[in-house]
Amino acid sequence: MTFTRPTFRHPDLPPNAAGFNRRDYEGLISTLCAGCGHDSISNAIIQACFELALPPHRIVKMSGIGCSSKTPAYFLGKSHGFNSVHGRMPSIATGANMANRDLVYLGVSGDGDTASIGMGQFIHAVRRNLHMLYIVMNNGCYGLTKGQYSATADKGSKSKKGPANALESIDLCELAIQLGAGFVGRSFSGDKQQLVPMIKAGLSHGGLAFIDVISPCVTFNNNPESTKSYHWVREHSEATNTFDFVPVRPSITTDYLEEVVETVTLHDNSQIHLHKHPHGPDITDRRQAIDTLEDHKAQGMILTGVLYVNPESLDTHEILNTTLRPLNSLAEADLCPGGAALEAINAGHR
């Protein structure tokens, strides 16, 4: 097994609009299990950032603890990264975003990291509509501690260890929709065609974008009786829609067949062109989005695609009315009121 990634790339591979090559978005070689769904998501992140032509050093990648939270080492090697403590990525991301509103914040977490220990942090980052893309790599189990069920494991699902999961599962997408995330999607690590444009759209959304990516754990939770296995997800998923994501400048289209096209314009004027069934749900309607998720669940189906979009939501900085300048760029002249003001304050305390 090799631990270094070959640096050679085909010389004819074109750079992106900003002049970066795809390898500028790559990271270290993964140490996850061979076939891990998370590695496919890492690749989708690399592809999405490359296609969006984001300067790598303007992206901040953050994570908590777990297999998924290790992945930021495996993509965006030229970006600052922060592997924090278990379940606490959202607060680190909040602080980082408050310090500099001009960077792009990408948070990666897992189902254990988000739906159990970090549930409080997750839902409150959603409530404050932090401007970030929050990706959960959801395999329904704790991989790094050898396969215990997580809170997103479906009731009745069986992992390799044997006994069926007795507890209700948490649907992170439903929570995100309820609590005010302006962009919510669900995808599958095995569906790159859907995942890459979804990540691009999420990165372009002006508030909290949440993507739950079902990502099978090949070692502990990929047996046929597991509802988070490759086999199960392929058999039981249905896309609510297919879509193209159209960034502000370069236009990207995919080759889905057109049915009905609905366009949603995001905060930065990029657009999502949705192709959906004529009677499909309106994805800008929060209640329809949740109903549709529940309807599919009742039929034993996993609904994927962009589930909900509200491009008008105000992010944390707007809610707090903070300066448009990055707070970390301000110095004494902007911050310190000086001696005369202090003398007046003293006088008020006599």
Added chain:
Amino acid sequence: MKQLEAVNDFVIRFANVNGSGSASANNLFAKAVFRMGVPVSPKNIFPSNIQGLPTWYEVRVNEHGYLGRRGDVDMVVAVNGQTLRQDYDGLASGGYFLFDSSKPLPENFQRDDVVVIGIPMTQLCNETFDNPRMRPLLKNIIYVGALASLLDIELQVLIDSLNNQFRKNPKLAAPNIQALQLGYQYAGEHFPRVCKLSIGRSDRVGDAIIMDGNAAAALGALYGGATVVGWYPITPSTSVIEAFGKYAETFRMEADTGRIKAAIVQAEDELAAIGIVIGASWNGARAFTATSGPGISLMAEFLGLAYFAEIPVVLIDVQRTGPSTGMPTRTQQSDLLACAYASHGDTKQVLLFPCDPKECFEMTADAFDLAERLQTPVIVMSDLDLGMNDHQCPPLQWDAARCYDRGKVLDAAQLEALTTDWGRYLDKDGDGICYRTYPGTHPTKGSYFTRGTSRNEYSGYTEDSTSYVRNMERLQLKWETAKSLVPLPEVKIRDPKTKVGAIFYGTTTHSACEAIDRLYHRGLAINSLRLRAFPFQEEVMDFIRQHDLIFVIEQNRDSQMRTLLINEGNLDPSKLVPIISFDGLPVASRYLSRALDAVLQEHGLLPSPTASGQGGAL
């Protein structure tokens, strides 16, 4: 009966019902003393309750400037029926019991060693004022007026204060002034020259200010350049953030946009509050949080990450009585060990110990420089007494030439000029402190992966034992560097030959100094050292070495500072004698005097007793 007699030297206690508006009347009284040039120290002793439970306001007046809590009550203003008996019984012999005589005192109140002064506050109030909503508030003002007469306080000072207080609503000033005069006249007519305690105009206040430590800490953060706040409400720290928010709206608003040059995020819990601080500091903003003991416990994991990942954090711990929720509205210095060694693994945290609002201001501002210079958490160890009570102290000052020390941070030009590989955890200067970068600085240089997991000098993941040990040893070297940066202790040598010393810190300082002064005037010199920071410098250990017997005076049960000193200095425990107070009230000097006497007697060092008078007169 021998009545207590004193000018500018006594303790008066107001016994009120929580939520009855007594705070502003009591504050009016304390401010008047202060404005007459007499040192004053008010302490709120309040319950964890919004309305209905008993609350006390204890004011010490002391010409000599001894402003720690003294202990014992010379005069009580008893306007809470629930505690009337307790307040009556607790009054010092020869003291004065002022009560609302609209209802007679119960018949079993038969002490013959106190002076009872009945002012029919409710009756006077109801006869004079029609507005039933105003009456309870004005009733409080009536007793202030009565006190003005009994204690010879200049009425005009009180009238000026009321006019100032209601300058935005002058219609309210008139009934308040009327109530003041009502009490003043009644007491003057019915109790002339009854009270032998008095306030006389003096000049002992100078240019001092009187403010609470939490507001001062908030100003320290404002002046220190804090821009990001993550916080979760918890008594007694909440008012730090509230004050910061108020000051930010005044001093940090952009004139052209109306936007604020600060982000104050009320988090879902203390876990997130400190996470926000860590994320913001990592990204180059000055950030802080404030909490109390339970919050410290919740923040402990993240404090370990910040220590190990080397991220600046400024944390203000306004300590309260623990453990667990303890007595949330009472004071203590009991988070010491929890903070000093906060987190799992080998961790040590830099602590600062302010003793008055001026130091709350200065140390909070300095904490940002220290945290960024040392790339580590700095915890400002305040407490409820310091944070929530008004304290007299010298005016706050800010050096116009002062620049923030942002520590070792490489900017784009410095990164561009690098000729060798940069390593986030590479100790180039031999002081254990490495160079860091902010995200987004340079297109190709200076990015790194921050983690709590073991790493090499170039922030690459490794579980190699020697790399781990190297890193931990470097962090130890950084700890040594910290000793040269944190404030030195304040040493007072009263007699170079004495072998008895005392160590104290924070709000224990004032009562401890008074008790030691008192012993000095009785013929025993005790040298003292006021700790201002952890880690302890050589000066601290030298002081301990130079004495045979050291009192470690503090406000917790387990003598936590003594433990910390013994542990850090590898000291002989028998040499360090604990003097502790942990009842949740600010430590009283009279209590300390008794406690010191007891130990000195055991050691055969007790000086002969002299009449100590009743107050601060020496």
